[in-house]
Amino acid sequence: MNFEDSPQEAQFRATVREWLAANAEPKRHPRDFVGDGLPADQRLAAARVWQAKKAAAGYAAVTWPREFGGLGGTPIQHLIYLQEESKWRSTFGYFEIGIGMCLPTLMAYGNQHHKDRYVRTALYGEEIWCQLFSEPAAGSDLAGIRMRARREREQEGSDWMVDGQKVWTTGAQFSDFGLLLTRTDPTVPKHAGLTMFFVDMKSAGIEVRPIRQMAGESEFNEVFFTGVRIPDEQRLGPVGGGWKVALTTLMFERLTVGTELGLLTAQSMLSLLADRGDLSDPAVAESMADAWIVDEGLRLHQCRTLTALSKGSTPGPEQSIGKLLKARQAQRMSTFLMDLAGQGSLVVDEETDSLWSSVQRTWNWSAALRIAGGTDQILRNIIAERVLGLPEEIRVDKGIPFNQVTK
């Protein structure tokens, strides 16, 4: 039992460190990203430059096969890269979804032309991809999407015409392509009537509208489709086989082990409490210990996951534990710290890199993170059903044609 890198891991880490030292810029504070302080378009341009550098060195997709521009590396190597990169200025919010989820799906279901045309450009940050899955009436119940795709003519190979609405689409405003889950047959049960496409986001009939979030910012979008034409050539998998393709995408989401949520940590809680001199209060001390146990416990759980990965297993439903605990814990910690500070903590801290602004950001975002990417309730279902082997939820729409299910 030990926490040290294996000789191969240590060597990889050394190589990564050397490359980062030669190519990356030092970080000035924890949330310091490439292009910070620049207007949105220049910030994106700076992010693309950094992405291209990474891609040229193979670090943009450590686990991808070399033929696609990756390093053919292991999940551990991917994590080692992320650990090292997090000490430097990097990018966040542009390329993760495309490279982490959309392109691996394309590589699994696309043809040779697709792979030649789209993979490299995405890897180098020249084109950005988004994921068009969730809808206003289908979040947790993803297979209940309604965006309708119809063949333009009733014949094999005909173009498709798509109408409907997607929601919570990260990055749609600057994306070039989107992975799109549609309903092609509403007369069969819900999972059977789905088909996956990818779509050019510049197509006529697509309108991207920012969603104004609870805290006043806009990071996500609604995307409206009105008579959008998609060539049959951009279909991934068979007609009616979209659910299987979507599951592949979601499985790749799980492979992004160790992605930081950017929330307040127990370590920053400790700094705050130590500075305030509150730790001698037994009630405060106990809350500090509770927070530490969860944060440190998740780190140790991840160490066990990595150990299993390095022995050749794949990340399973056990990974649900991370977000389930982290988001709730963040909400509790930020609320607790604000309680200690009193009413003054309601005043927005304008210094965006201060500890207090991080408490406030956490208080806002923890509410979102308990919902995004699997609600607390869905994650518990996953643990109960897939880890503990308990019965699946009763599905009253099971086997019923989608257009006959009460909506």
Added chain:
Amino acid sequence: MNFDFSDDIKAMTAEVRRALERSCNMAEVRRCLEDGMFHPGGLISKPAWGVLAEMGVTGARIPEQWGGSGLGMLELAACAEEIGRVCAPVPSLPSVYLATEALLHSGTDSQRERWLPQLARGEAVGSMCFAPIDADGERLTARYAAVPAGAVADFLVVMSADDCAVLIDLHQDGVSRHPLRVLDPGSPMAELALNAVRSEPMNCPAGSYQGIRNRAAVLLAFEQLGGASRALDIARDYTLQRKTFGRTVASYQAVKHLMADVWVKNEIARGHAYHGAWASQTNDPALPLAAACARVSASEAFEFAAREALQLHGGIGFTWEADIHPFYKRSRSTALSLGSSREWKRRIAQLLHRQHMTIAHEL
């Protein structure tokens, strides 16, 4: 990164598990509990204790020269989980994790010579108290209100917070024992009154008091972890087989989510317990904090698992026949041995504060 037990240790614990499942099934546990309830004090599951001695668990950490197996903390920790899994009514904490460890770390040669071989064979039982020592020369007069395994222990180690310790042979004049009725008869206690008994000084290096408490906390955390995962298994099996309103009880979301929460707490406790075992084995500076986190997370996980597993049984869970009450009782008694979670949480905060100040100072 290799944060798991080795295949050798896993193979060893699999054998211990099989042997314990045979020798210490729930009928045996209930029999011991029943015995302990009506004849307080004297209880040990002889079949379970015999298996632990035979398989080298009681002497896991005792060097071979004294008849032990000469194994490390990792091996003993992994076995402790199996002891907890079967809820074995054996004095593992007072005798193996405390008294034996105290002898190993602070015993004189003659004390080791005298007790370690018997401990390894499971023929002697030790116990330990953490209390100030007020000895008049070599004669000690004291009263200890609740000594674990006090009715059956052959010797007692008393250690004070300033790292002084004495060993008392309990088979001598002046020792009187009063077995106590306790909530968990599987962890019996007795009041010991010592009247001018002979006490032998031990050689405690500085830091012994906290060191031994840290290591015992880690080992006990593994027992608690074993109990917590078994409680979840029992709840799962029961709710899968029981039907209500025409449905399997385990199919209700309220029930599923509760068990998911139990699993989550158990997983977190497992990470901390492993960390504690690693830090004990390597004597890493992280041990005090790792041990405290292991202690608190395992206590909380076990109590939550046992409490909710009982709840998921409905009325039958409150009966003597159901398998869950021994775990409910053990989860409470183990949460209080070595000090409550409250004390250990304050210790975590203290250690973190100290760590923070050191780092701040270095910067």
